[in-house]
Amino acid sequence: MDLSDAYANAAYIPDGEAFPARWAAAAQAFRVSHPAKALRYGDGEREWLHLFRPQGAPRGLMVFVHGGYWMRFSPEDFSHLAAGPLGQGWAVAMPAYPLCPDATVGGIVRCAARAVERASQEVEGPVVLTGHSAGGHVVARLACGDVTLSVRDRLVRVVPISPLANLLPLMWTGLNETLRLDIPDAVAESPLLRPRPAVPVAVWVGEQERPAFRDQALWLSKAWDASLVVEPGRHHFDVIEGLEHPGSALTRAIVGV
Known part of the structure; x- marks a missing residue:
């Protein structure tokens, strides 16, 4: 059994291979007008x-964690996605993290927890x-109670976008x-298999x-009795674009307005 094609995205999105370069250019332009403060959360x-x-x-503070199958990209590819929450008056943190195979998926989760604590x-x-x-x-995973997060008492909402909730299928890719x-x-490390968070x-x-990816989102929403939003007309690479706009449904859902 090979599930590689099931989890391939770029080949099924028009001009899919061009998206990373477009993200990086938009992010760089955004940082020119909105300089970021760089902070360390580890060595x-x-x-x-x-x-x-x-x-x-x-x-408040919104933290955005980038994708790339835990093996690609950095915050510098997605800075422009801070525009929406900033326009709603929220500070935005975007952490980098060590990538596989140098890191494990579980290790990345724990790095992200330290990044959230540092930004907080x-x-x-x-x-x-x-x-x-x-x-x-x-x-x-950060929403799950088995992950140490010292600022959990300040955590009011988690919005996973197109998440990978069950990691078992990825073993066959x-x-x-x-x-x-x-x-x-x-x-x-599968959120789907962890108890429902508080x-x-x-x-x-x-x-x-x-x-x-539709299945992964549905599985998690059912397992955790969480709301599920299926945004019309969006694919895996443009589903994040709402974060560029303060008034978008995605931005408003994340910051709670």
Whole structure:
């Protein structure tokens, strides 16, 4: 059984291979007009984050964790996605994290927890977490009570976007040559197989995404009795674009307005 095609995205999206370069260009342009503060949360090469502040006192902190199957990209590819929450008065943190195969998926989750804690030292008030694809997995895991998170009492909402909630199928893809998941790892790090968190969770996915990602979002929403939003007309690469706009349904769902 080979599920590699089920979890392939770019080949099924028009001009899919061009999206990463477009993200990077938009992110770089955004940082010119909205410089980020760089912060360290550990000693590792990729244990840093970018923090963007709104005008005036922040209403709270939103943390966005990028995707890329835990093996690609950095916050510098997605800075422009801070625009929507900033426009709503929220500070935005975007953490980098070590990538597979140098790191494990579980290790990435724990790095992200430290990044959230570090960013929370800079911004008072409520904390909301969101992330896309592999980043959606990471923030869903951070919602789980078995992950140490010292600011859990400040956490008010988690919105995984197109998350990978059950990691077991990935063991039967070519991705696992890099991820190196075994069955105990996949079970331990699958949000779907963890108890329902105490914090409110809303799962977001695009209507035109691959069936595997639609299924993953549905499974998590059912397992956790969480709301599920299927955004019309969106595929896996443009489902995050709502974060560029303060008034979008996605931005408003994340910051709670």
